[in-house]
Amino acid sequence: xxxxxxxxxxxxxxxxxxxxxxxxxxxxxxxxxxxxxxxxxxxxxxxxxxxxxxxxxxxxxxxxxxxxxxxxxxxxxxxxxxxxxxxxxxxxxxxxxxxxxxxxxxxxxxxxxxxxxxxxxxxxxxxxxxxxxxxxxxxxxxxxxxxxxxxxxxxxxxxxxxxxxxxxxxxxxxxxxxxxxxxxxxxxxxxxxxxxxxxxxxxxxxxxxxxxxxxxxxxxxxxxxxxxxxxxxxxxxxxxxxxxxxxxxxxxxxxxxxxxxxxxxxxxxxxxxxxxxxxxxxxxxxxxx
Numbered sequence: 001x002x003x004x005x006x007x008x009x010x011x012x013x014x015x016x017x018x019x020x021x022x023x024x025x026x027x028x029x030x031x032x033x034x035x036x037x038x039x040x041x042x043x044x045x046x047x048x049x050x051x052x053x054x055x056x057x058x059x060x061x062x063x064x065x066x067x068x069x070x071x072x073x074x075x076x077x078x079x080x081x082x083x084x085x086x087x088x089x090x091x092x093x094x095x096x097x098x099x100x101x102x103x104x105x106x107x108x109x110x111x112x113x114x115x116x117x118x119x120x121x122x123x124x125x126x127x128x129x130x131x132x133x134x135x136x137x138x139x140x141x142x143x144x145x146x147x148x149x150x151x152x153x154x155x156x157x158x159x160x161x162x163x164x165x166x167x168x169x170x171x172x173x174x175x176x177x178x179x180x181x182x183x184x185x186x187x188x189x190x191x192x193x194x195x196x197x198x199x200x201x202x203x204x205x206x207x208x209x210x211x212x213x214x215x216x217x218x219x220x221x222x223x224x225x226x227x228x229x230x231x232x233x234x235x236x237x238x239x240x241x242x243x244x245x246x247x248x249x250x251x252x253x254x255x256x257x258x259x260x261x262x263x264x265x266x267x268x269x270x271x272x273x274x275x276x277x278x279x280x281x282x283x284x285x286x287x288x289x
Contacts, residue, residue, distance in 0.1 A: 001100055002066075007043055007100060008125070010064075010065065010066075011024065011065075011125070012024065012125060014065075015047065015126050016126070020049050020050040020051055021047050021048070021049050022050060022109060022127075022128050022129055023046075023047075023126055023127045023128065023129070023134055024047055024048070024124075024126040024127075025046050025122045026044065026045060026046075026122060026125055027044040027045075027120050027122045027123075028041075028042060028043075029041050029042065029044070030042075030044065031121045031122060031123045031139050032121060032139040032142075033139065034139070035210070036214075042102070042103050043101065043102045043103070044105075045103070045104050045105070046104075046106075046107060046122070047105070047107070048107050048109060048115065049106055049107070050110075052090060052107075052108040053085070053087070055090070055106055056090050056106070059071075062092055062094060065096070065102055065104075066094075066096040066097075066098065067096060067097045067098070068094055068095065068096055068097070069095045069097045071092065071094055071095075072093040073091060074091050075090045075091045076090075087108040087110050087111055089105060089106060089111075090105070090106045091103065091105050091106075092104040092106075115134065119137065120137065120142070121138060121142050122136060123136055124136055141206065143208035143210070144207060144208055145196050145200030145208060146200070147200070148197055148262070150264045150265070153259065153262065153264045153266075154265070156193050156194060157255055157267065157270075158267070158270070159187075159190045160187055160190035160194075161248075161270050161271060161274045163182060163183075163186045164187070164248060164274050164278060165274070165277070167182050167244060168241065168244060168278055170182060171240050172241075172285050176237075176240070179233055179240065180233050183231065183233075187247075188231060188247075191247065191250070192216075194251065194254050194255060195213070195216065195220065195254065196209055196213065197258060197262075198254050199219045199220070201258065201261055201262065202219075203219075227246075231243055231247045231250075237286070238286045241278075241281075241282050241285075241286060242282075244278065245282065248271075249275075255271075256268075
């Protein structure tokens with residue numbers, strides 16, 4: 001794996017040697033003092049360029065950065081193909097065989113609105129012209145958990161309880177792929193958001209749990225982390241249904257005191273009715289007659 005010194009030298013030498021690359025800045029975990037810093041940190045780089053088409057119509061130029069293991073271009077996806085005749089921003093996500101990774105974003109000088117819209121924390125590495133009003137942006141508090149509104153709190157709680165019914169039906173029907181998808185994409189995100197707010201409230205909303213809540217283990221007890229890991233389809237339909245009910249209990253454990261601390265209302269009737277309904281379904285389908 002190449003060192004930081006080697007990588008930054010590589011990135012800046014390319015920019016300095018190319019007249020059409022006018023500015024370079026660093027983003028992502030490497031400018032966030034609260035992020036995990038280890039050998040797996042990506043190099044999130046932005047090149048401000050003249051004539052972006054030169055860099056998007058020919059892949060050969062990125063061979064300069066090293067031998068790639070895999071490449072992804074999320075700006076050009078099947079659902080939203082990239083206009084290679086235009087000058088929209090473009091992303092090269094490059095994982096190299098030596099373990100290093102560069103996420104390279106290209107922004108065209110002709111689109112200053114894209115530069116102005118980029119408010120993420122950054123560290124300037126190069127500005128040849130000094131005309132783009134580019135400055136360092138501190139990561140301090142940028143990623144902090146935000147205080148929810150009463151409506152946000154209500155919606156997240158309502159969504160969690162709403163998803164219980166289709167998930168229960170899926171378990172009873174032995175549709176575990178469906179169950180796993182519904183839990184992962186609809187129900188558990190509501191639980192994670194509630195945990196975000198719990199962590200935020202405990203720290204005066206001055207901390208972050210990171211992208212996809214990856215820093216939960218910094219703030220939650222080990223027992224809670226184990227509980228979270230268990231809320232997935234289990235070996236049997238019965239044990240999966242039990243885990244659904246346990247997940248409901250955990251959600252309620254968090255929601256009640258959090259609502260009180262935020263001085264928000266929480267629909268206990270909704271919670272009670274859903275849990276009673278789930279327990280009746282469990283009794284009907286999984287308990288011997």
